Amino acid sequence: MDISTPNELKLDNYWMPFTANRQFKSAPRMLESAHGMYYKDAEGSDVLDGTAGLWCVNAGHGRPQIARAVERQLTRLDYAPSFQMGHSLAFEFAQRLAAISPGGSAAELDRVFFAGSGSEAVDTALKIAIAYQRAIGQGTRTRLIGRERGYHGVGFGGISVGGLVNNRRVFPTLHGTDHLRHTHDLARNAFTRALPEHGADLAEDLERLVALHGAETIAAVIIEPVAGSTGVLIPPAGYLQRLREIASKHGILLIFDEVITGFGRLGAPFAVDYFGVIPDLVTTAKGLTNGAIPMGAVFASRTVHDALMTGPAEQIELFHGYTYSGHPVACAAGLATLEIYQQEGLLTRGAALATLWQEAMFGMRECPNVIDIRTIGLVAGIELASRPGYPGSRAYDVFTDCFASGLLIRTTGDIIALSPPLIAEPDHIDEIVTKLSAALRRVT
Numbered sequence: 001m002d003i004s005t006p007n008e009l010k011l012d013n014y015w016m017p018f019t020a021n022r023q024f025k026s027a028p029r030m031l032e033s034a035h036g037m038y039y040k041d042a043e044g045s046d047v048l049d050g051t052a053g054l055w056c057v058n059a060g061h062g063r064p065q066i067a068r069a070v071e072r073q074l075t076r077l078d079y080a081p082s083f084q085m086g087h088s089l090a091f092e093f094a095q096r097l098a099a100i101s102p103g104g105s106a107a108e109l110d111r112v113f114f115a116g117s118g119s120e121a122v123d124t125a126l127k128i129a130i131a132y133q134r135a136i137g138q139g140t141r142t143r144l145i146g147r148e149r150g151y152h153g154v155g156f157g158g159i160s161v162g163g164l165v166n167n168r169r170v171f172p173t174l175h176g177t178d179h180l181r182h183t184h185d186l187a188r189n190a191f192t193r194a195l196p197e198h199g200a201d202l203a204e205d206l207e208r209l210v211a212l213h214g215a216e217t218i219a220a221v222i223i224e225p226v227a228g229s230t231g232v233l234i235p236p237a238g239y240l241q242r243l244r245e246i247a248s249k250h251g252i253l254l255i256f257d258e259v260i261t262g263f264g265r266l267g268a269p270f271a272v273d274y275f276g277v278i279p280d281l282v283t284t285a286k287g288l289t290n291g292a293i294p295m296g297a298v299f300a301s302r303t304v305h306d307a308l309m310t311g312p313a314e315q316i317e318l319f320h321g322y323t324y325s326g327h328p329v330a331c332a333a334g335l336a337t338l339e340i341y342q343q344e345g346l347l348t349r350g351a352a353l354a355t356l357w358q359e360a361m362f363g364m365r366e367c368p369n370v371i372d373i374r375t376i377g378l379v380a381g382i383e384l385a386s387r388p389g390y391p392g393s394r395a396y397d398v399f400t401d402c403f404a405s406g407l408l409i410r411t412t413g414d415i416i417a418l419s420p421p422l423i424a425e426p427d428h429i430d431e432i433v434t435k436l437s438a439a440l441r442r443v444t
Protein backbone atom coordinates (compact mmCIF):
# COMPACT_ATOMS: atom_id res chain seq x y z
CA MET A 1 0.00 0.00 0.00
CA ASP A 2 1.30 3.46 -0.87
CA ILE A 3 0.89 6.00 1.90
CA SER A 4 1.31 9.66 1.13
CA THR A 5 0.60 13.03 2.73
CA PRO A 6 -1.64 15.65 1.09
CA ASN A 7 1.45 17.15 -0.60
CA GLU A 8 2.22 13.71 -2.09
CA LEU A 9 5.22 12.91 0.09
CA LYS A 10 5.54 9.12 0.11
CA LEU A 11 5.84 7.71 3.60
CA ASP A 12 6.39 4.00 2.93
CA ASN A 13 10.13 3.83 2.51
CA TYR A 14 11.30 5.39 5.74
CA TRP A 15 11.22 2.75 8.49
CA MET A 16 10.93 4.98 11.53
CA PRO A 17 12.81 4.28 14.79
CA PHE A 18 10.97 3.70 18.08
CA THR A 19 7.70 4.52 16.30
CA ALA A 20 4.40 2.79 15.69
CA ASN A 21 5.03 3.13 11.94
CA ARG A 22 1.56 2.23 10.68
CA GLN A 23 -0.25 4.37 13.24
CA PHE A 24 2.07 7.32 12.59
CA LYS A 25 1.79 7.10 8.82
CA SER A 26 -1.99 7.12 9.04
CA ALA A 27 -1.85 10.48 10.89
CA PRO A 28 1.66 11.91 10.56
CA ARG A 29 3.04 14.64 12.78
CA MET A 30 5.68 16.42 10.72
CA LEU A 31 8.17 19.07 11.79
CA GLU A 32 9.46 21.32 9.03
CA SER A 33 11.67 23.97 10.60
CA ALA A 34 12.86 25.22 13.97
CA HIS A 35 14.10 28.39 15.56
CA GLY A 36 14.87 29.13 19.20
CA MET A 37 12.25 27.47 21.39
CA TYR A 38 9.84 26.58 18.59
CA TYR A 39 9.36 24.11 15.79
CA LYS A 40 7.05 24.78 12.89
CA ASP A 41 4.89 21.90 11.77
CA ALA A 42 3.78 21.03 8.24
CA GLU A 43 0.89 23.51 8.46
CA GLY A 44 3.25 26.30 9.51
CA SER A 45 1.97 26.34 13.12
CA ASP A 46 4.36 26.94 16.01
CA VAL A 47 5.09 24.00 18.29
CA LEU A 48 6.84 24.88 21.55
CA ASP A 49 9.69 22.45 22.11
CA GLY A 50 9.10 21.09 25.61
CA THR A 51 11.72 18.38 25.15
CA ALA A 52 14.76 20.04 23.53
CA GLY A 53 14.16 17.73 20.59
CA LEU A 54 15.13 14.45 22.24
CA TRP A 55 16.87 15.98 25.28
CA CYS A 56 19.60 17.36 23.06
CA VAL A 57 18.97 20.88 21.72
CA ASN A 58 20.09 22.57 24.94
CA ALA A 59 20.98 25.91 23.31
CA GLY A 60 17.76 26.08 21.31
CA HIS A 61 17.24 25.59 17.59
CA GLY A 62 18.84 27.11 14.54
CA ARG A 63 21.90 28.63 16.16
CA PRO A 64 23.78 30.50 13.38
CA GLN A 65 27.13 30.07 15.20
CA ILE A 66 26.85 26.30 14.88
CA ALA A 67 25.59 26.48 11.29
CA ARG A 68 28.52 28.67 10.28
CA ALA A 69 31.06 26.43 12.00
CA VAL A 70 29.63 23.35 10.27
CA GLU A 71 29.62 25.03 6.88
CA ARG A 72 33.19 26.27 7.32
CA GLN A 73 34.38 22.84 8.34
CA LEU A 74 32.61 21.05 5.51
CA THR A 75 34.43 23.14 2.94
CA ARG A 76 37.79 23.07 4.77
CA LEU A 77 38.08 19.41 5.85
CA ASP A 78 34.91 17.42 5.40
CA TYR A 79 36.24 14.15 6.71
CA ALA A 80 39.48 12.78 8.06
CA PRO A 81 40.28 9.27 9.26
CA SER A 82 41.03 9.00 12.97
CA PHE A 83 42.89 5.70 12.99
CA GLN A 84 46.65 6.36 13.09
CA MET A 85 45.85 9.86 11.76
CA GLY A 86 44.76 13.08 13.40
CA HIS A 87 43.26 16.47 12.66
CA SER A 88 43.52 19.50 14.88
CA LEU A 89 39.82 19.97 15.66
CA ALA A 90 39.49 16.64 17.47
CA PHE A 91 42.41 17.52 19.75
CA GLU A 92 41.06 21.03 20.29
CA PHE A 93 37.58 19.79 21.11
CA ALA A 94 38.93 17.18 23.54
CA GLN A 95 41.01 19.90 25.20
CA ARG A 96 38.01 22.24 25.52
CA LEU A 97 35.89 19.42 26.91
CA ALA A 98 38.65 18.58 29.39
CA ALA A 99 38.50 22.19 30.63
CA ILE A 100 34.86 21.71 31.67
CA SER A 101 35.11 17.99 32.42
CA PRO A 102 32.76 16.43 34.99
CA GLY A 103 33.82 17.14 38.57
CA GLY A 104 36.38 19.82 37.63
CA SER A 105 40.12 19.36 37.34
CA ALA A 106 40.45 17.52 40.68
CA ALA A 107 38.30 14.67 39.35
CA GLU A 108 40.76 14.11 36.49
CA LEU A 109 38.00 12.84 34.20
CA ASP A 110 39.71 14.53 31.29
CA ARG A 111 40.67 11.89 28.76
CA VAL A 112 38.10 11.98 25.97
CA PHE A 113 37.19 9.19 23.52
CA PHE A 114 34.85 10.20 20.70
CA ALA A 115 31.98 8.12 19.32
CA GLY A 116 29.08 8.76 16.99
CA SER A 117 26.12 8.60 19.39
CA GLY A 118 25.06 7.88 22.94
CA SER A 119 24.74 4.17 22.24
CA GLU A 120 28.27 4.08 20.91
CA ALA A 121 29.54 6.07 23.88
CA VAL A 122 27.96 3.50 26.20
CA ASP A 123 29.45 0.51 24.39
CA THR A 124 32.79 2.32 24.37
CA ALA A 125 32.69 2.92 28.12
CA LEU A 126 31.74 -0.70 28.86
CA LYS A 127 34.61 -1.96 26.69
CA ILE A 128 37.09 0.48 28.23
CA ALA A 129 36.05 -0.76 31.68
CA ILE A 130 36.72 -4.38 30.78
CA ALA A 131 39.99 -3.53 29.02
CA TYR A 132 41.09 -1.53 32.06
CA GLN A 133 40.44 -4.40 34.44
CA ARG A 134 42.46 -6.72 32.25
CA ALA A 135 45.28 -4.18 31.97
CA ILE A 136 45.63 -4.03 35.76
CA GLY A 137 45.71 -7.80 36.06
CA GLN A 138 42.01 -8.26 36.83
CA GLY A 139 41.16 -10.20 33.69
CA THR A 140 38.40 -12.20 35.39
CA ARG A 141 36.38 -9.01 35.78
CA THR A 142 34.15 -9.02 32.72
CA ARG A 143 30.68 -8.84 34.29
CA LEU A 144 28.70 -5.63 33.74
CA ILE A 145 26.04 -4.42 36.14
CA GLY A 146 23.21 -2.13 35.08
CA ARG A 147 19.94 -1.19 36.71
CA GLU A 148 16.30 -2.02 36.15
CA ARG A 149 14.57 0.70 34.13
CA GLY A 150 17.93 1.99 32.90
CA TYR A 151 18.33 3.15 29.31
CA HIS A 152 21.77 3.03 27.77
CA GLY A 153 20.95 3.10 24.09
CA VAL A 154 20.33 0.26 21.71
CA GLY A 155 23.67 -1.45 21.06
CA PHE A 156 23.95 -5.00 22.37
CA GLY A 157 26.07 -3.71 25.26
CA GLY A 158 23.58 -0.99 26.05
CA ILE A 159 20.51 -3.21 26.01
CA SER A 160 22.31 -5.83 28.09
CA VAL A 161 22.92 -3.41 30.97
CA GLY A 162 19.69 -1.54 30.22
CA GLY A 163 16.56 -2.37 32.10
CA LEU A 164 13.61 -1.53 29.83
CA VAL A 165 11.80 -4.74 28.99
CA ASN A 166 10.55 -3.78 25.52
CA ASN A 167 14.11 -3.01 24.41
CA ARG A 168 15.32 -6.40 25.63
CA ARG A 169 12.66 -9.05 25.21
CA VAL A 170 13.11 -9.71 21.49
CA PHE A 171 16.90 -9.67 21.47
CA PRO A 172 19.62 -11.82 22.98
CA THR A 173 21.70 -9.95 25.54
CA LEU A 174 25.27 -10.37 26.69
CA HIS A 175 25.67 -13.07 29.26
CA GLY A 176 27.50 -12.00 32.35
CA THR A 177 25.34 -9.03 33.20
CA ASP A 178 23.10 -8.34 36.15
CA HIS A 179 20.97 -5.49 37.44
CA LEU A 180 20.45 -3.41 40.53
CA ARG A 181 16.84 -2.76 41.44
CA HIS A 182 15.42 0.56 40.26
CA THR A 183 14.74 3.30 42.79
CA HIS A 184 11.20 4.29 41.85
CA ASP A 185 8.97 4.25 44.94
CA LEU A 186 5.75 6.16 44.38
CA ALA A 187 4.21 4.99 47.63
CA ARG A 188 6.90 6.66 49.71
CA ASN A 189 8.33 9.40 47.49
CA ALA A 190 5.48 10.83 45.38
CA PHE A 191 5.44 14.64 45.02
CA THR A 192 8.82 15.03 46.75
CA ARG A 193 10.33 18.39 45.90
CA ALA A 194 13.90 17.68 47.00
CA LEU A 195 15.77 14.44 46.34
CA PRO A 196 13.58 11.46 47.28
CA GLU A 197 14.02 10.67 50.96
CA HIS A 198 13.59 6.93 50.65
CA GLY A 199 15.72 4.45 48.78
CA ALA A 200 19.42 5.16 49.41
CA ASP A 201 19.59 1.63 50.82
CA LEU A 202 18.89 0.26 47.32
CA ALA A 203 22.55 0.95 46.53
CA GLU A 204 23.26 -2.02 48.80
CA ASP A 205 22.06 -4.15 45.90
CA LEU A 206 25.61 -3.87 44.60
CA GLU A 207 26.83 -5.62 47.76
CA ARG A 208 24.22 -8.31 47.14
CA LEU A 209 25.46 -8.84 43.56
CA VAL A 210 29.05 -8.96 44.80
CA ALA A 211 28.01 -11.63 47.29
CA LEU A 212 26.23 -13.53 44.50
CA HIS A 213 28.81 -13.33 41.70
CA GLY A 214 32.09 -12.49 43.43
CA ALA A 215 33.69 -9.07 43.11
CA GLU A 216 36.49 -10.60 41.04
CA THR A 217 33.99 -11.18 38.20
CA ILE A 218 32.61 -7.63 38.05
CA ALA A 219 34.19 -4.98 35.83
CA ALA A 220 31.79 -2.07 36.14
CA VAL A 221 28.41 -0.78 37.17
CA ILE A 222 26.65 1.70 34.91
CA ILE A 223 23.70 3.90 35.81
CA GLU A 224 22.07 7.11 34.71
CA PRO A 225 22.50 9.48 37.68
CA VAL A 226 18.97 10.69 36.87
CA ALA A 227 17.16 8.07 34.80
CA GLY A 228 15.64 9.90 31.84
CA SER A 229 14.04 7.70 29.22
CA THR A 230 12.19 5.53 31.72
CA GLY A 231 10.36 8.62 32.94
CA VAL A 232 12.62 10.85 35.05
CA LEU A 233 13.66 8.95 38.17
CA ILE A 234 15.63 11.13 40.56
CA PRO A 235 18.13 9.33 42.78
CA PRO A 236 17.26 9.08 46.47
CA ALA A 237 19.40 11.29 48.71
CA GLY A 238 22.67 9.51 49.44
CA TYR A 239 22.14 6.74 46.87
CA LEU A 240 24.88 7.75 44.43
CA GLN A 241 27.37 8.35 47.22
CA ARG A 242 26.71 4.88 48.61
CA LEU A 243 27.05 3.26 45.19
CA ARG A 244 30.41 5.00 44.76
CA GLU A 245 31.61 3.70 48.12
CA ILE A 246 30.60 0.11 47.43
CA ALA A 247 32.05 0.13 43.91
CA SER A 248 35.37 1.51 45.18
CA LYS A 249 35.51 -0.98 48.03
CA HIS A 250 35.25 -3.87 45.57
CA GLY A 251 37.42 -2.57 42.71
CA ILE A 252 34.38 -2.09 40.46
CA LEU A 253 34.42 0.86 38.06
CA LEU A 254 31.48 3.27 38.28
CA ILE A 255 30.13 4.62 34.99
CA PHE A 256 27.68 7.51 34.91
CA ASP A 257 25.66 7.64 31.71
CA GLU A 258 25.22 11.38 31.28
CA VAL A 259 23.88 11.31 27.74
CA ILE A 260 20.86 13.24 29.05
CA THR A 261 22.16 14.87 32.22
CA GLY A 262 25.36 16.19 30.66
CA PHE A 263 25.75 19.78 29.44
CA GLY A 264 23.57 21.68 31.85
CA ARG A 265 20.33 19.74 32.04
CA LEU A 266 20.36 19.64 35.87
CA GLY A 267 21.55 23.23 36.27
CA ALA A 268 25.16 22.13 36.68
CA PRO A 269 27.50 21.22 33.82
CA PHE A 270 27.18 17.50 34.63
CA ALA A 271 25.33 15.34 37.15
CA VAL A 272 28.78 14.61 38.58
CA ASP A 273 28.96 18.29 39.55
CA TYR A 274 25.36 18.41 40.75
CA PHE A 275 25.69 15.43 43.10
CA GLY A 276 29.40 15.73 43.91
CA VAL A 277 29.99 12.04 43.20
CA ILE A 278 32.94 11.17 41.00
CA PRO A 279 32.66 8.10 38.76
CA ASP A 280 35.47 6.56 36.71
CA LEU A 281 33.87 7.01 33.30
CA VAL A 282 31.18 9.38 32.01
CA THR A 283 29.27 8.90 28.77
CA THR A 284 27.83 11.88 26.89
CA ALA A 285 26.19 12.71 23.53
CA LYS A 286 23.10 14.80 22.66
CA GLY A 287 23.92 18.25 24.14
CA LEU A 288 27.57 17.70 23.18
CA THR A 289 26.79 19.20 19.76
CA ASN A 290 23.38 20.70 20.60
CA GLY A 291 21.96 17.78 18.62
CA ALA A 292 23.05 19.43 15.36
CA ILE A 293 25.53 16.74 14.28
CA PRO A 294 25.51 13.22 15.78
CA MET A 295 28.33 12.65 18.26
CA GLY A 296 29.11 10.93 21.54
CA ALA A 297 32.04 11.21 23.92
CA VAL A 298 33.35 9.25 26.89
CA PHE A 299 35.24 11.06 29.63
CA ALA A 300 37.69 8.62 31.22
CA SER A 301 39.66 9.16 34.40
CA ARG A 302 43.39 9.48 34.05
CA THR A 303 43.74 6.34 36.15
CA VAL A 304 41.68 4.32 33.69
CA HIS A 305 43.33 5.90 30.65
CA ASP A 306 46.88 5.63 31.95
CA ALA A 307 46.48 1.97 32.86
CA LEU A 308 45.96 1.27 29.17
CA MET A 309 48.88 3.41 27.99
CA THR A 310 51.37 0.67 28.72
CA GLY A 311 53.22 -1.91 26.68
CA PRO A 312 55.31 -1.17 23.59
CA ALA A 313 54.64 2.35 22.23
CA GLU A 314 54.05 1.01 18.71
CA GLN A 315 51.18 -1.16 19.92
CA ILE A 316 47.55 0.03 19.59
CA GLU A 317 46.39 0.26 23.19
CA LEU A 318 42.62 -0.12 22.66
CA PHE A 319 41.26 -2.03 19.70
CA HIS A 320 38.16 0.09 19.46
CA GLY A 321 36.97 3.11 17.49
CA TYR A 322 34.55 4.25 14.81
CA THR A 323 34.85 5.62 11.29
CA TYR A 324 33.22 8.75 12.68
CA SER A 325 35.18 9.01 15.96
CA GLY A 326 36.26 12.64 16.19
CA HIS A 327 34.49 13.54 12.94
CA PRO A 328 35.73 17.01 11.98
CA VAL A 329 32.27 18.42 11.28
CA ALA A 330 30.92 17.08 14.57
CA CYS A 331 33.92 18.57 16.38
CA ALA A 332 33.25 21.93 14.70
CA ALA A 333 29.61 21.78 15.80
CA GLY A 334 30.70 20.78 19.31
CA LEU A 335 33.22 23.59 19.63
CA ALA A 336 30.64 26.15 18.51
CA THR A 337 28.12 24.63 20.93
CA LEU A 338 30.52 24.88 23.86
CA GLU A 339 31.19 28.51 22.96
CA ILE A 340 27.46 29.26 23.10
CA TYR A 341 27.07 27.39 26.38
CA GLN A 342 29.85 29.45 27.86
CA GLN A 343 28.86 32.82 26.39
CA GLU A 344 25.27 32.42 27.58
CA GLY A 345 25.97 30.61 30.85
CA LEU A 346 23.73 27.74 29.76
CA LEU A 347 25.58 25.04 31.68
CA THR A 348 24.30 26.54 34.92
CA ARG A 349 21.22 28.46 33.75
CA GLY A 350 18.95 25.59 34.76
CA ALA A 351 19.86 26.27 38.40
CA ALA A 352 18.48 29.81 38.18
CA LEU A 353 15.24 28.51 36.64
CA ALA A 354 14.86 25.38 38.77
CA THR A 355 12.63 26.85 41.49
CA LEU A 356 10.33 28.61 39.05
CA TRP A 357 10.22 25.45 36.95
CA GLN A 358 9.34 23.31 39.96
CA GLU A 359 6.61 25.70 41.10
CA ALA A 360 5.15 25.73 37.60
CA MET A 361 5.18 21.93 37.36
CA PHE A 362 3.67 21.44 40.81
CA GLY A 363 0.91 23.82 39.72
CA MET A 364 -0.40 20.85 37.70
CA ARG A 365 -0.73 18.66 40.78
CA GLU A 366 -4.52 18.95 40.82
CA CYS A 367 -4.95 18.05 37.15
CA PRO A 368 -6.88 14.81 36.56
CA ASN A 369 -4.96 11.53 36.87
CA VAL A 370 -1.68 13.09 38.03
CA ILE A 371 -0.14 10.75 40.62
CA ASP A 372 3.35 12.20 40.88
CA ILE A 373 5.39 15.21 39.84
CA ARG A 374 9.16 15.24 40.16
CA THR A 375 11.63 17.85 38.97
CA ILE A 376 15.36 18.43 39.03
CA GLY A 377 17.14 21.26 37.21
CA LEU A 378 15.19 21.83 34.02
CA VAL A 379 13.66 18.35 33.85
CA ALA A 380 10.25 17.19 34.99
CA GLY A 381 8.46 13.88 35.15
CA ILE A 382 4.68 13.93 35.48
CA GLU A 383 3.26 10.49 36.15
CA LEU A 384 -0.33 9.68 35.30
CA ALA A 385 -2.52 6.87 36.55
CA SER A 386 -2.80 4.25 33.80
CA ARG A 387 -6.09 3.30 32.25
CA PRO A 388 -6.88 -0.20 33.50
CA GLY A 389 -5.71 -2.67 30.86
CA TYR A 390 -4.25 0.03 28.58
CA PRO A 391 -0.95 1.20 30.02
CA GLY A 392 0.56 4.13 28.14
CA SER A 393 -2.61 5.06 26.26
CA ARG A 394 -3.54 7.99 28.48
CA ALA A 395 -0.14 9.69 28.20
CA TYR A 396 -0.10 9.02 24.44
CA ASP A 397 -3.44 10.81 24.12
CA VAL A 398 -2.03 13.74 26.11
CA PHE A 399 0.97 13.76 23.76
CA THR A 400 -1.15 13.96 20.60
CA ASP A 401 -3.49 16.50 22.19
CA CYS A 402 -0.52 18.69 23.16
CA PHE A 403 0.98 18.47 19.68
CA ALA A 404 -2.31 19.56 18.16
CA SER A 405 -2.33 22.58 20.45
CA GLY A 406 1.31 23.48 19.74
CA LEU A 407 3.42 21.79 22.43
CA LEU A 408 5.90 18.95 22.03
CA ILE A 409 6.15 16.70 25.09
CA ARG A 410 7.63 13.22 25.49
CA THR A 411 6.02 10.20 27.06
CA THR A 412 7.19 6.81 28.30
CA GLY A 413 4.39 4.57 29.41
CA ASP A 414 2.15 6.92 31.37
CA ILE A 415 4.91 9.29 32.38
CA ILE A 416 5.31 12.67 30.69
CA ALA A 417 8.89 13.93 30.51
CA LEU A 418 9.67 17.60 29.97
CA SER A 419 13.12 19.03 29.29
CA PRO A 420 12.93 22.30 27.34
CA PRO A 421 16.00 23.95 25.82
CA LEU A 422 18.06 25.71 28.49
CA ILE A 423 17.35 29.09 26.84
CA ALA A 424 13.72 28.85 28.03
CA GLU A 425 12.23 32.03 29.50
CA PRO A 426 9.49 32.15 32.15
CA ASP A 427 6.92 32.84 29.41
CA HIS A 428 7.80 29.57 27.72
CA ILE A 429 7.37 27.72 31.00
CA ASP A 430 3.94 29.35 31.41
CA GLU A 431 3.03 28.27 27.90
CA ILE A 432 4.05 24.67 28.67
CA VAL A 433 1.87 24.65 31.78
CA THR A 434 -1.11 26.28 30.05
CA LYS A 435 -1.08 23.85 27.14
CA LEU A 436 -0.24 20.73 29.11
CA SER A 437 -2.78 21.33 31.88
CA ALA A 438 -5.48 21.99 29.28
CA ALA A 439 -4.61 18.68 27.59
CA LEU A 440 -4.61 16.86 30.93
CA ARG A 441 -8.12 18.19 31.59
CA ARG A 442 -9.35 17.16 28.14
CA VAL A 443 -7.94 13.63 28.15
CA THR A 444 -9.92 11.35 30.41
Ligand SMILES: Cc1ncc(COP(=O)(O)O)c(C=O)c1O
Pocket residue numbers: 117118119120122151152153154224228229257258259260285286
Ligand atom coordinates in the same frame (compact mmCIF):
# COMPACT_ATOMS: atom_id res chain seq x y z
C1 LIG B 1 21.08 7.79 29.18
C2 LIG B 1 21.16 7.48 27.72
N1 LIG B 1 22.15 6.72 27.26
C3 LIG B 1 22.29 6.42 25.96
C4 LIG B 1 21.38 6.89 25.05
C5 LIG B 1 21.52 6.53 23.60
O1 LIG B 1 21.88 7.60 22.85
P1 LIG B 1 21.68 7.55 21.24
O2 LIG B 1 20.22 7.53 20.99
O3 LIG B 1 22.40 8.79 20.78
O4 LIG B 1 22.38 6.32 20.77
C6 LIG B 1 20.31 7.69 25.47
C7 LIG B 1 19.32 8.21 24.52
O5 LIG B 1 18.30 8.73 24.86
C8 LIG B 1 20.20 7.97 26.84
O6 LIG B 1 19.18 8.72 27.31
